[in-house]
Structures are given as structure tokens and as C-alpha cells.
Amino acid sequence: MRVLLVEDDHVLGSAIHSHIEHQGHGVDWVKRLDDAEDACATQTYGLILLDLGLPDGRGLDFLKQLRARRDDTPVIITTAQDQIEVRIEGLNAGADDYLVKPFDLGELTARLSAVARRYSASSDPATQIGDVQVDLGRRQISSNGRDIILTSREWAVVDCLVRNRGAIVPKSVIEDSLYAFGAEIESNAVEVFVSRIRKKLGHDFVTTSRGLGYAVAAK
The missing domain is CATH 1.10.10.10 (Winged helix-like DNA-binding domain superfamily/Winged helix DNA-binding domain)
Structure with a gap:
């Protein structure tokens, strides 16, 4: 599966990138929303791992635009904001799952697998x-x-x-x-x-x- 990682924190992004790649997935890592837009325009992804606070805007706005153009690529939000209102807004915007920082990389693997199963082309995985x-x-x-x-x-x-x-x-x-x-x-x-x-x-x-x-x- 090809994963787009949208994360501006270098230490966290590097750890996530290495972990996902070690699991056997291809990973494209970008740190800005405009780069994420460019990546989505040139590549098809199996999943997007999306931070909410980016230097050039809100991850939620990117997600809303994604869904507005009927792009149903699975999206897992990652954020340090654990308020219930933020989670609800993210899910209502079209997110498939939510991870609050800091999170265990083992939990990330489980969430990736769960989303991949839900979006399997066949009802029988x-x-x-x-x-x-x-x-x-x-x-x-x-x-x-x-x-x-x-x-x-x-x-x-x-x-x-x-x-x-x-x-x-x-x-x-x-x-x-x-x-x-x-x-x-x-x-x-x-x-x-x-x-x-x-x-x-x-x-x-x-x-x-x-x-x-x-x-x-x-x-």
C-alpha cells in the first residue's frame, strides 16, 4: 500500500516514515498542504496520514477539499489536540480514524491494517x-x-x-x-x-x- 504522510514535525515524521516503510509500505512524506495537494494530483494512495496543524493551513480544510471532489482515499488524522469537539469535527469532515499524539507505533500499525481491511476491494479480505x-x-x-x-x-x-x-x-x-x-x-x-x-x-x-x-x- 502506498501511504502519504503529511507531518511537519521532523522527529515524529521520521519515526513514522521509517516504521511504515519497515512494514512494507511505500511512503511519501510531505510537510506542507500544498505539497500534499501536488502529491495527490500525481499519485494514487491507499491511505493518507494527516496532521491537523501544518505551516500553510489546517489539515481539516485539506480533508474537506478532498471529500468535496469525491476522493474517498482513507484518511487517518494525527494531532496533539485531544478535545472531543476536534475529534467530532474531523470525523464529520470525512476522516476514517483518529490518533492523538503521542501514540504508540504499534497502535498505528493496527489502525493502518484496520482501515486497509475496511477498504478492501473484496468483501472477503x-x-x-x-x-x-x-x-x-x-x-x-x-x-x-x-x-x-x-x-x-x-x-x-x-x-x-x-x-x-x-x-x-x-x-x-x-x-x-x-x-x-x-x-x-x-x-x-x-x-x-x-x-x-x-x-x-x-x-x-x-x-x-x-x-x-x-x-x-x-x-
């Missing part, structure tokens, strides 16, 4: 692809009933492909799921991760359409 069962919300995968351990980057590739199952996913889109903006991308990174995934899940789990991209079966 577990997807069967051949002999492989994938539960994106719980980040669990098994092959022939045997649990498989994936690295964070392998998970990022599987997540991208399964969310777009049945369609050919261009290499550039998979690269976006692997790295945040500005990160150096090795030319053969996608091929390397696809090869590792095939070794763990079977060669037929990922198909290659030469010159177009990669795909997993619709079912």
Missing part, C-alpha cells in the same frame, strides 16, 4: 490465487496451507499486483509501490523481487507480459 491465499488486510500469505514469509519489499510487490489482480501492472507502477518519491531505483529491482516471489509462491503466481508488465490471475 482473503484472496485465493491458485494454491496461494493472500490476506492483504492482515498481511498473511500461504501456499498449499503453508505459511509463507515475505520481506517488506516482496509484500509491497504482492500487494500492488493483488490489488490489481486480473490486470497487467506496468513496471513503473510496481516501482512506485516499492519506493517513495526521490528514492533511487535500481533498473532491475522489479525483476529481482518478482523472481524471489516466484521462488516462494510458485512460478505461475506472477505472469510476465513482455514489454507491458506483470499480473496475477483474477482468481
Whole structure:
């Protein structure tokens, strides 16, 4: 899942960024609302982690504008303001969840997973692809009933492909799921991760359409 982190506190933002990335998600970190607008205009996100007090405005105004243009990207608000009125205003503006600073990073992981499950494309979060069962919300995968351990980057590739199952996913889109903006991308990174995934899940789990991209079966 690709996450947009909107947070102007450098220490907290750095900790959150590292934690989410370690969980296997791609993260774009911005410190201003205008940069958040630019990011949303050029990238599709699975979730936005939004601070309320930014140098160039209120996070709630950004959220309201997001919903006004019918953008239903899940949003979790993070703020030091724990007054009930602020929470109600955020939820009424279209937030999906609320975290009051300081919060435990383990709680953040749980909230991210809960929101991801709610927004799963399928009412059944577990997807069967051949002999492989994938539960994106719980980040669990098994092959022939045997649990498989994936690295964070392998998970990022599987997540991208399964969310777009049945369609050919261009290499550039998979690269976006692997790295945040500005990160150096090795030319053969996608091929390397696809090869590792095939070794763990079977060669037929990922198909290659030469010159177009990669795909997993619709079912």
C-alpha cells in the first residue's frame, strides 16, 4: 500500500516514515498542504496520514477539499489536540480514524491494517490465487496451507499486483509501490523481487507480459 504522510514535525515524521516503510509500505512524506495537494494530483494512495496543524493551513480544510471532489482515499488524522469537539469535527469532515499524539507505533500499525481491511476491494479480505491465499488486510500469505514469509519489499510487490489482480501492472507502477518519491531505483529491482516471489509462491503466481508488465490471475 502506498501511504502519504503529511507531518511537519521532523522527529515524529521520521519515526513514522521509517516504521511504515519497515512494514512494507511505500511512503511519501510531505510537510506542507500544498505539497500534499501536488502529491495527490500525481499519485494514487491507499491511505493518507494527516496532521491537523501544518505551516500553510489546517489539515481539516485539506480533508474537506478532498471529500468535496469525491476522493474517498482513507484518511487517518494525527494531532496533539485531544478535545472531543476536534475529534467530532474531523470525523464529520470525512476522516476514517483518529490518533492523538503521542501514540504508540504499534497502535498505528493496527489502525493502518484496520482501515486497509475496511477498504478492501473484496468483501472477503482473503484472496485465493491458485494454491496461494493472500490476506492483504492482515498481511498473511500461504501456499498449499503453508505459511509463507515475505520481506517488506516482496509484500509491497504482492500487494500492488493483488490489488490489481486480473490486470497487467506496468513496471513503473510496481516501482512506485516499492519506493517513495526521490528514492533511487535500481533498473532491475522489479525483476529481482518478482523472481524471489516466484521462488516462494510458485512460478505461475506472477505472469510476465513482455514489454507491458506483470499480473496475477483474477482468481
